Amino acid sequence: NKATHATGTGKGVLGDNKSFNTLSSSGTYYLQDSTRNLKTYTARNSANENLLPGTLLSDSDNYWTDGAAVDAHTYAAEVYDYYKTKFNRNSFDGNGAAIKSTVHFGRNFNNAYWNGAQMIYGDGDGSTFVPLSGALDVVGHEITHAVIERSANLVYENQSGALNESFADVLGNLIEDRDNGWLLGEDIYTPSVSGDALRSMSNPESQGDPAHMDDYKNLPNTREGDWGGVHTNSGIPNKAFVNFVETSGITRDNAGKVWYRALTSYMTSRSDFDDARNATIQAATDLFGSSSTEVTAVTNAWAAVGVG
Numbered sequence: 001n002k003a004t005h006a007t008g009t010g011k012g013v014l015g016d017n018k019s020f021n022t023l024s025s026s027g028t029y030y031l032q033d034s035t036r037n038l039k040t041y042t043a044r045n046s047a048n049e050n051l052l053p054g055t056l057l058s059d060s061d062n063y064w065t066d067g068a069a070v071d072a073h074t075y076a077a078e079v080y081d082y083y084k085t086k087f088n089r090n091s092f093d094g095n096g097a098a099i100k101s102t103v104h105f106g107r108n109f110n111n112a113y114w115n116g117a118q119m120i121y122g123d124g125d126g127s128t129f130v131p132l133s134g135a136l137d138v139v140g141h142e143i144t145h146a147v148i149e150r151s152a153n154l155v156y157e158n159q160s161g162a163l164n165e166s167f168a169d170v171l172g173n174l175i176e177d178r179d180n181g182w183l184l185g186e187d188i189y190t191p192s193v194s195g196d197a198l199r200s201m202s203n204p205e206s207q208g209d210p211a212h213m214d215d216y217k218n219l220p221n222t223r224e225g226d227w228g229g230v231h232t233n234s235g236i237p238n239k240a241f242v243n244f245v246e247t248s249g250i251t252r253d254n255a256g257k258v259w260y261r262a263l264t265s266y267m268t269s270r271s272d273f274d275d276a277r278n279a280t281i282q283a284a285t286d287l288f289g290s291s292s293t294e295v296t297a298v299t300n301a302w303a304a305v306g307v308g
């Protein structure tokens with residue numbers, strides 16, 4: 001007998017109830033959404049990348065109790081829908097590629113990443129992080145790394161790497177769509193501390209990251225130097241985006257369209273902050289006209305962080 005669509009229900013990492021598409025086959029349900037081409041797996045706490053993607057998650061009654069899996073699956077669906085609805089992009093490659101997510105990777109693993117082929121989520125150690133798929137902005141951030149790889153393919157070091165990180169933060173927070181200071185990872189970071197986050201796009205200095213070129217960190221292009229500070233110098237383009245989107249007359253959707261068009265039409269693997277400025281001005285010009293509010297706002301947004 002053939003597989004049929006079903007609707008699963010369950011609780012996410014933070015105990016919130018949600019429902020999602022599953023597949024029913026021979027009396028077993030699978031975490032597979034065939035309308036969006038999503039599949040969610042478990043590594044069963046192995047850290048061996050050669051065993052990825054691991055085991056496709058299954059359940060006997062379609063009520064799912066694995067919060068990390070529930071969130072990886074439902075948030076991937078939300079990210080898929082955002083790219084399709086807002087930019088008419090079908091998956092990270094624009095061609096309906098399968099979005100594969102593996103949860104429970106490693107033990108107490110305080111990280112999540114796109115490995116060039118799929119999403120990988122650690123469970124966290126319970127004090128620095130809870131399971132990392134539990135935050136929509138993080139899932140959006142990671143899948144955006146895949147979009148970036150299939151478009152500008154920004155090299156993950158120095159200014160191009162900081163742009164890679166920044167575009168991932170920008171899209172992750174646009175998809176999460178909250179008004180809380182443009183924080184990143186707040187839902188999964190330090191469960192015993194409220195109000196903190198991994199990064200703040202509106203106030204990068206609050207986490208020790210620069211918000212202006214004057215404070216650009218010239219770190220070594222090594223693992224210890226975070227490849228030239230890709231997760232810290234991202235504060236500068238992050239702040240530029242917040243300056244832009246918070247300018248009166250600019251909507252979140254239009255700001256996102258400008259950033260997406262810049263990334264996919266003008267930026268390339270070695271683009272630096274000045275190239276990103278030029279690309280976003282050109283994108284705003286294409287979309288809204290050279291004398292538009294958007295062009296003025298994006299130009300001022302970059303100038304305010306010392307770019308241009």
Ligand SMILES: O=C(NO)[C@]12CC[C@H](CC1)C2
Pocket residue numbers: 111112113132138141165185198231
């Ligand atoms: O910024 C990141 N990766 O480039 C993070 C680090 C912790 C969250 C999961 C992955 C965000």
Ligand SMILES: [Ca+2]
Pocket residue numbers: 137173176178182183184185186
């Ligand atoms: Ca956030």
Ligand SMILES: [Zn+2]
Pocket residue numbers: 141145165168
């Ligand atoms: Zn990242």
